[in-house]
Amino acid sequence: MDINQASLQMHYDLHGKIEVISRKKIETREDLSLAYTPGVAEPCRVIAKDYEQSFKLTRRSNLVAVITDGTAVLGLGDIGPAAGMPVMEGKCALFKEFADVDAFPLCIDSKDTDTIVQTIYLISKSFGGINLEDIAAPRCFEIERRLKEMCDIPVFHDDQHGTAIVVAAALLNAVKVTKKEMGKLKIVINGAGAAGIAIGKHLINMGFGNVIMCDINGIICEGDEGLNPGQEEISHISNLNHEHGKLADALKGADAFIGVSRP
Incomplete structure (x- = not known):
């Protein structure tokens, strides 16, 4: 059985990779009164007077929303929110296993930027952070930007920032191993x-050297027509x-190649 079939069987067996469990055992009437009514009214009153107490009196300080619209799932493309759920569950499992951070998957059935932004904003008071996942470009740039302006909690787009952090770490190590000089590298990103x-913006900000971006049409250059807002900015x-x-032209004399294109 190959890895794909083994994974499919595991998902059938588990019916999902995550679950919600209670941090407080409710075994007695007193337990019920403390966790729920009437005792729960007191933390509600405290939060109503001081919003910041919501991070101390609820789990939201350790709770991340993992959110997608299903338009750029792994290398599968636009497969829809329901089909993206296994990936969102997987990311939530990684949050818990590697960082002991609780995470909850949310798949939004819309491709409208305004709807997505408003939906996430309206539920943001339930979480301590927002992790955007597998949302297609260029819409993802605007969604992230607007949410950062509107929300009072961190907004992280994993496909952008997570990938950039990992690539930068790998290149830092590669520079040490190859004895190449920071600031003088030619890096091609396909x-x-x-x-x-x-990735390109992060590597440029870190001072690796000259970064050349390529898309399906070839090298991206300042002044090119038909660039989307993100490409225009980095050009x-x-x-x-x-x-x-x-x-092929960009790769001549390159020190590093980074492949993040679709098939």
Whole structure:
């Protein structure tokens, strides 16, 4: 049985990889009175007077919402919110296993930016952080930007920031091993979606050197027509020598290649 079939069987067996459990055992009448009515009214009153107490009196300080619209799930593309649920559950399991952070998967059945932003904003008071996951570019850039402006909790887009952090760590190690010089590297990134652009911006900010972005049409250069907002933004700080051509042209003399394109 290959890994795909083994995973499918595991999912059938488990009926989901996560569950909600109570942190307080309710075994007596007193337990019930403390966890629920009438005792629960007191923390409610305290939070009503001081919003910040919600992070101390509820689980939200350790609770992350893992949210997708199902439009860019793994390498599968736009497969819809329901089909994206196994990935969201998996990410929640990683949060718990590796960081002891509780996470809850939410799959939104909409591709409308305004609807997605408003939906997430309206539920944000239940969480301590928002983890956006597998939302297609360029819509993901606007969703993240607007939520950061509206919400009073951290908003993290894993496909952008998580990927960029991991790639930067790998390149730092590669620079040490190869004895190459920071600031003088030529780095080619194939794929100018959410991950590629975030990686490019992060590497440029860290001072690795000249980053050249490529999409399906070839090298992205400042002044190109047809760029989406994310590509337009990074075109001003990448490809410092204003190269043109295809991916093969960009790779000439490159020190590092990062592949984050679709198949």
